[in-house]
Amino acid sequence: MGKYLLGFLLCFLVLFEIKAQTNPEYDELKAAFANIEDKNYKKAYPYFRKMLRQYPKEPTYQYYTGLCLLYLEKDPNKAIPYLRYASSKNVTVDVYYYLGIAYLRNYQFERSVKSFDWFEKNADRKRLKELDYQIYKAMAQNGLYLTKYIQKPTVYSKIKSADEDFYRNYTLDNIEGYFIDTYDYFKLQKDSVDDNSVLFVPDNSRERYFAKRNDKRGDYDIYKITQLSDTSWSAPENLGGVINTPFDENYPFLHFDGSTLYFASKGHYSMGGYDLYKSTWNWNEQKWTEPENLDFPINSPYDDILFVATPNKRSAMFASNREKLQNQLNVYHIKLTNSEPYVEIEDHKEILKYAQLDVNASIENEDKSEFKSKYQTDQKDLVKIKNDESFLHKSRYDSLLNLAISYQLKADSLRWIIDEKRSTFDVTKDGQERAQLSNVIVELEREIYGLQRNADNCYAQVREIEQLNLASKKVIYEDLKKEEEIEETNMEETNLYYEPVPDSINIKKLVLVEDTIEEDSVNFPDFGLRVENPAIYNAQNPIPLNETLPDGIIYMIQLGAFSTEKAPSIFKGLTPLSVIKKENSKIQKYFAGKFFLLSEAEKNMGLIKSKGFKDAYIVAFNDGEIIPVKNAVKLESDREIPVLIKSMKEEVPDSAKDQPEIIFVLKGQINPENSRMIDSIQYFLTENLEFYVENNSKISIFLIKSFASYDEAIPIKNKLDAILPVKSEIHAYFDENQIPLEQARKITQ
DSSP states (O other), rough: OHHHHHHHHHHHHHHHHHHHHHHHHHOOOOOOOHHHHHHHHHHHHHHHHHHHHTTOOOHHHHHHHHHHHHHHHOGGTHHHHHHHHHHHOOOOOOOHHHHHHHHHTOOOHHHHHHHHHHHHSSSOHHHHHOOOOOHHHHHHHHHHHHHEEEEEEEEEEEEEGGGGGGGGGGGGGGGGGGEEEEEHHTOOOOOOOOOOOEEEETTTTTEEEEEOOOOOTTTTEEEEEBOOTTSSBOOOOETTTTTTTTTTTEEEEEEETTSSEEEEEEEETTTOEEEEEEEEEEEEEEEEEOOOOOOTTTTTTTTTEEEETTTTTEEEEEEEOOTTOOTTTEEEEEESSSOOOOOOOHHHHHHHHHHHHOOOOOOOOGGGGOBBOOEEEEESOOOOOOOTOOOOSSSHHHHHHHHHHHHHHHHHHHHHHHHHHHHHHHOOOOOOHHHHOOOOOOOHHHHHHHHHHHHHHHHHHHHHHHHHHHHOOOOHHHHHHHHHHHHHHHHHHHHHHHOOOOOOOOOOHHHHHHHHHOOOOOOOOOBBBOOOOSSOOOSSOOOBBBHHHHHHHHEEEEEESSOOOOGGGGGEEEEEEEEEOOOOOOOOOOOEEESSSHHHHHHHHHHHHHOOOOOOOHEEEETTTTEEHHHOOOOOOOHHHHHHHHTTTSOOOHHHSSSEEEEEEEEEEEOOHHHHHHHHHHHHHOOOOEEEEEEESSEEEEEEEESSSSHHHHHHHHHHHTTTTSEEEEEEETTTEOOOEEHHHHHOO
């Protein structure tokens, strides 16, 4: 009889477990937290907003509502109240990290630094490594410095524009050149992970400055190409570590003086997003000067990009998304001046006022004749980069020509500097300063005279070589043509040598799979995620393409989608890797890892992000087909039911333990020095319960966990309340997140 009763109880528990897992409210709760883990805030937000209406004082729902709003709304003021309320309650320490980001975006830099300091003090080592709080903290500290003293801005215009073609609204005086999308200019297909990039093509210039991904690190760097004498272009030349950082650099613009480079960067000492910088080419030392931040209010905690100054440097235009508009930028036309005094600002309202950059001036009479800058969507003269040549050709002719251009550019840049010094001289009243400026102008004029003389000498020698070659009817670049002929010959030989032949190895593999592997004997041992050093993938062992996935639910982490095949080395030893490419599509999606459980995939996201794939996310597959993660979680739960029934008399498998569940915890106050009271509490506890004491400077808290239901905790609570000076409380948790007790009771009944 006892055996039958035991069997009945086991079946009842199994049915209770099935009912709990198929409870619609439980499924909704579980899906919401899964969306948070997937960073799918758009799907998670409606649930937490709904729960907050039902439980307005619940700190967990305040926290997750604020977290969703932080990434769904451009205005941080919509997220700050929720995060600030949650930070004063007993929620995850991550709230200080996200509150720091919200304060940063709201120009409250001091509060932002304090929030990150609190996060650093209270978070464990693992969490400190997973979240890049130090980067944001540095941005907030930079913001404190950059907003301490400012020059009041003079704004001529502010134009709203779509972010994909904002450069069409750049209207500046005497601009000789045009703007174009970098991908259009080079006739390149844009990958889904690529950012926008704009190239300025100056008239009569042999140089182009543009941004592209660094093949080694994956971030954007600024490069330069130079037109060779045969009208081809040199290989891209990285501008080096002074300009480029491990973070993104983009939107370069070389001023018409030939020496001043304006660009946007997320590195250096940015106050958030892209900040605008300028650097000057030092002709004597042949290197770029340390980039100079263009300061607040030109820069903000948002993306500020494509700074273009007029030839006389009296005004400039740039774009920014600081206005919190969805998929829109504002294009600002501002006055450039060094004569305005710096003023100290301490009030946060003042910072917000200046950050808006509202129009407050009209363009002076001498600047009213605006020339609308050109832009192109199609480039007729396709830029063909020569990957096997540097920008300086070996011949004497090219060397002299490049030397002449260098002297000329330096002389022209000094002329711009003299014009700027003269403008300053005209408004300077102090006699000593006027004398110093006068001496500087005289020295610059002497240097220009010498440079121009050297440039003229080089040009004269270039013309002599041209005349000699024309007279003798010889081609200047015979050596170059010989090289091209050799290349063509080698190409023909290469094509003959690599004539396509049947791949016997692949055929043998195909036969082996079809003939020797029996049904249901396929094993997938390469699960999980690890880092192999050296990497196992290379030219001989490529990343598997469209491999057969196991039946049922599995999860993989998508690293990115690319229009071209990527070298295995950029994935930094991550194993296993997979590539999925649909028929008649150029897009190749790269995945890392294989997991039977969503929780296992989530645990490995930190490793993925540490390798630089910050935009990676989890993708679910069912029988080889992509499905929503929410649906996979439901199917995953269903899949565990037979395992639980089968293992009723055995230990619960680890995979079942990893599944999130609702638990109840008893919480109360205690004097840790009262050993008799502690012994009395432990006397009432059963073997499946654990007792903890959290020491605090003011008061000590005890925890008893975990109860499977509210009703299970009530008897213990009543016994403890009879001996404790302060009544204990029952709290409910879902996957380490506190949820309303009323909601937990409703779901688990």
